[in-house]
Amino acid sequence: MNEKGLLIVLSGPSGCGKGTMIKEIQKQGDYVVSVSATTRAPREGEIDKVHYHFISREAFQQMIAEDALLEYASYCDNYYGTPRQKVDELRAQGKNVILEIEVQGAFQIKERCEDAILIFTIPPSVDELRRRLHKRGTETEEVIEKRIARSLEELPLAKKYDYIILNDALEDAVDDFLAVIRAEHLRSANVKLDF
Amino acid sequence: MNEKGLLIVLSGPSGCGKGTMIKEIQKQGDYVVSVSATTRAPREGEIDKVHYHFISREAFQQMIAEDALLEYASYCDNYYGTPRQKVDELRAQGKNVILEIEVQGAFQIKERCEDAILIFTIPPSVDELRRRLHKRGTETEEVIEKRIARSLEELPLAKKYDYIILNDALEDAVDDFLAVIRAEHLRSANVKLDF
Numbered sequence: 001m002n003e004k005g006l007l008i009v010l011s012g013p014s015g016c017g018k019g020t021m022i023k024e025i026q027k028q029g030d031y032v033v034s035v036s037a038t039t040r041a042p043r044e045g046e047i048d049k050v051h052y053h054f055i056s057r058e059a060f061q062q063m064i065a066e067d068a069l070l071e072y073a074s075y076c077d078n079y080y081g082t083p084r085q086k087v088d089e090l091r092a093q094g095k096n097v098i099l100e101i102e103v104q105g106a107f108q109i110k111e112r113c114e115d116a117i118l119i120f121t122i123p124p125s126v127d128e129l130r131r132r133l134h135k136r137g138t139e140t141e142e143v144i145e146k147r148i149a150r151s152l153e154e155l156p157l158a159k160k161y162d163y164i165i166l167n168d169a170l171e172d173a174v175d176d177f178l179a180v181i182r183a184e185h186l187r188s189a190n191v192k193l194d195f
Numbered sequence: 196m197n198e199k200g201l202l203i204v205l206s207g208p209s210g211c212g213k214g215t216m217i218k219e220i221q222k223q224g225d226y227v228v229s230v231s232a233t234t235r236a237p238r239e240g241e242i243d244k245v246h247y248h249f250i251s252r253e254a255f256q257q258m259i260a261e262d263a264l265l266e267y268a269s270y271c272d273n274y275y276g277t278p279r280q281k282v283d284e285l286r287a288q289g290k291n292v293i294l295e296i297e298v299q300g301a302f303q304i305k306e307r308c309e310d311a312i313l314i315f316t317i318p319p320s321v322d323e324l325r326r327r328l329h330k331r332g333t334e335t336e337e338v339i340e341k342r343i344a345r346s347l348e349e350l351p352l353a354k355k356y357d358y359i360i361l362n363d364a365l366e367d368a369v370d371d372f373l374a375v376i377r378a379e380h381l382r383s384a385n386v387k388l389d390f
Contacts, residue, residue, distance in 0.1 A: 120383070155388060163378065164386040176381055183358065183378035186371055191359040193317070193350060 003192070005091040006184055007113055008098045009106045012121035013151030015133040017167045018100055021121065024174045025098070029181075032090050034099045037063070040078035053083065071101065071108035082109070096181065103157050117184055119177065120158040124168040198387070200286040201379055202308055204294045204301045207316035208346035210328040212362045213295055216316065219369045220293070224376075227285050229294045232258070235273035248278065266296065266303035277304070291376065298352050312379055314372065315353040319363040 008031075012018050025031055037053040039060050048054045055063075060079045063069050072081030082099055090097050099109065109116045123129040126148060133144045158164050163180050167173040184190065203226075207213050220226055232248040234255050243249050250258075255274045258264050267276030277294055285292050294304065304311045318324040321343060328339045353359050358375050362368040379385065 122388070158388060159383050161383050163381045164383045164388070165381055166386075176377065179374040179377035180381060182371065182374035186358045186360055186375060188315070188354050188356050188359045191361075193353060193359070 003094055003185070003190065005093065005095040005097060006181060006190075007087065007091060007109070007116045008096060008181070009109050009116055009118045010098055010100050010121065011103055011106050011118070011161070012167070013123060013129055013154070014147045015129055015136060016121055016123040016151075017132065017170065017173070018121055020170060021167060021173055021177065022098060022100060024170060025177055028174070028178060029096070031096045031098050034082055034087055034090075034097050036080055036101075037069070037083050038078060038080045040076075040080075070099075070112055071105040073102070073105060103154050107160070115189070117163070117180070118161040119163045119165055119180065120161040121165045121167045121173065122155070122158060124166060126152070128168075198289055198380070198385065200288065200290040200292060201376060201385075202282065202286060202292050202294070202304070202311040203376070204296060204304050204311055204313045205316065206296060206298055206301050206313070206356070207362070208318060208324055208349070209342045210324055210331060211316055211318040211346075212327065212365065212368070213316055215365060216362060216368055216372065217293060217295060219365060220372055223369070223373060224291070226291050226293050229277055229282055229285075229292050231275055231296075232264070232278050233273060233275045235271075235275075265294075265307055266300040268297070268300060298349050302355070310384070312358070312375070313356040314358045314360055314375065315356040316360045316362045316368065317350070317353060319361060321347070323363075 010018055010022065022033060026033070035049060035051070035053055037055050037060065039055060039057045042048065042052070042054050046052065057079070060081070063081070063083065064072065068084055069081040070084045070087060072079055074080075082101065082105070087097050101109070106118050110118055123132065129151065130144065130148060133139060133147060139147070165173050165176045205213055205217065217228060221228070230244060230246070230248055232250050232255065234250065234252045237243065237247070237249050241247065252274070255276070258276070258278065259267065263279055264276040265279045265282060267274055277296065277300070282292050296304070301313050305313055318327065324346065325339065325343060328334060328342060334342070360368050360371045
């Protein structure tokens with residue numbers, strides 16, 4: 001009698017606050033963030049099954065062959081992907097699952113799961129994006145400018161998402177997200193008519 | 196620079212509280228309820244341009260010929276319909292327009308305005324619908340049972356709407372409605388990307 005949980009894909013420029021948004025969202029409802037699988041080695045402090053499912057190259061290729069990934073990509077000679085089974089299990093339990101992934105992965109998901117909800121989050125301006133990336137203080141000036149250039153390239157793809165949320169004030173962005181989820185639960189395909 | 200207003204169609208069984216919902220919704224935001232045109236004579240207390248645009252049969256047929264109606268139907272030898280121009284004007288001003296219309300009219304609208312949002316509201320149960328119709332006290336027992344039979348026939352058509360809202364507690368139904376509208380404003384087609 002559980003209503004099936006939603007599959008929500010969240011993308012957006014690096015530094016526009018997706019991580020902070022997701023933390024806030026999780027405080028306000030029953031959302032599970034999907035853990036990706038990767039073939040790269042764990043970095044210091046990274047825990048298996050928490051930050052990533054760290055698996056071997058053979059295991060990853062096996063998953064590709066078995067169509068066990070909702071999306072995957074290779075980056076710097078390593079694979080990254082979203083295992084399908086866990087997502088399906090959680091949704092069957094009525095849990096809403098959030099994937100924080102890149103644009104290309106998002107489009108792969110939409111092809112495989114028509115009912116996935118694609119949300120693109122944008123910063124209020126390029127200057128604000130630059131400010132946030134500087135504030136984070138984890139990247140050099142050069143890397144920051146590269147990230148910004150890439151964000152501007154990807155921005156037109158936001159129009160291929162279902163929703164676009166401006167992340168200016170965090171609280172408003174979170175309320176927008178929650179309104180989208182509330183509305184999606186009311187989509188006629190998701191409502192059971194039992195009389 | 197106004198964002199275009201939304202066109203929202205609200206349908207649902209007679210007696211399930213659409214009128215009360217709309218009154219509540221109007222208190223909480225800038226919503227205009229569209230006034231229908233009709234060829235029937237005004238009843239006592241009905242005001243032209245408030246309850247209906249009361250127009251002649253010739254004027255109505257002229258509007259049909261000029262494709263000036265978003266939808267229309269004939270009922271008991273009279274025409275009823277939604278004039279397109281006023282709706283377009285309000286939306287251009289950024290106002291959200293609500294149409295409270297029947298199922299067939301709703302589908303006509305969707306054909307003409309792809310971006311119309313169709314919301315079907317349902318009562319919690321047949322017994323509750325019967326109770327509400329009795330409470331209203333404006334119809335005979337026979338009419339009430341006819342209305343209920345018709346509602347049950349139409350209910351499967353709710354699945355062809357975009358959203359289904361259960362009107363059990365009024366406050367929740369209104370919050371559902373407002374969430375749908377907030378989400379629809381965030382649809383990528385409705386968001387301007389200006390950087």
